[in-house]
Amino acid sequence: MSKLVMVRHGQSEWNAKNLFNGWVDTKLSPVGVEQAQEAGQLLAESGIQFDQAYTSVLTRAIQTLHLVLEEDGQLWIPEAKSWRLNERNYGALQGLNKADAAEKWGDDQVHQWRRSYDVLPPLLEGHDETVTVEGETYASFDRRYADVPEGELPLGENLKVTLERVLPYWNETISKDLAAGKNVIIAAHGNSLRALAKHIEKISDEDIMGLEIANGQPIVYDLDENLDVISKDILTK
């Protein structure tokens, strides 16, 4: 048996402003820092001993992992980062305000973009290195993706496509640790974790629309040797 803990990053600067975030590299807000520290305290209370950590290549998830593990006294464990754990790429919606988008395109359309399994957002036109929003410039497709073949870099993803690019990393790397009995923590994003949860919990394409993952609330799975879920627990204060 092994334990898998998934933590969505704490509130980001763009979560706080209600902007579509996706692959734009924003940082944690002050609230997000506190949420990550609280997640670390909850995990310390749980007593789970981790063997391996995974995160994305986006700053808000990396910051969260480090804050969690520092609070938890396990900052020393091995960690690996992969673009495959990034947030779903929100295409041309990135940087737009979610409420403004709902006014422009209607609540239903925006809900489909945000929560459906297979509706694609409007796509980006190219892989710009930076984006400027409200006068601030943020990293986007910069050198951290230098090793990713151009054809694999997304211009916009639904949850289905997100799952398709998360799964090779799950199958080839993370699941092997778990099958070997290691306890694993993954700090990632609302939608990359929804995709993984869909796979792990065998959630249907319809039911996945209703799954929300909160910032900074660790989800603890006990998995058997086939990586089937024995139990699931969400840690809250």
Ligand SMILES: O=C(O)[C@@H](CO)OP(=O)(O)O
């Ligand atoms: O903006 C985003 O990238 C995601 C997660 O913060 O938003 P949503 O919850 O709308 O999928």
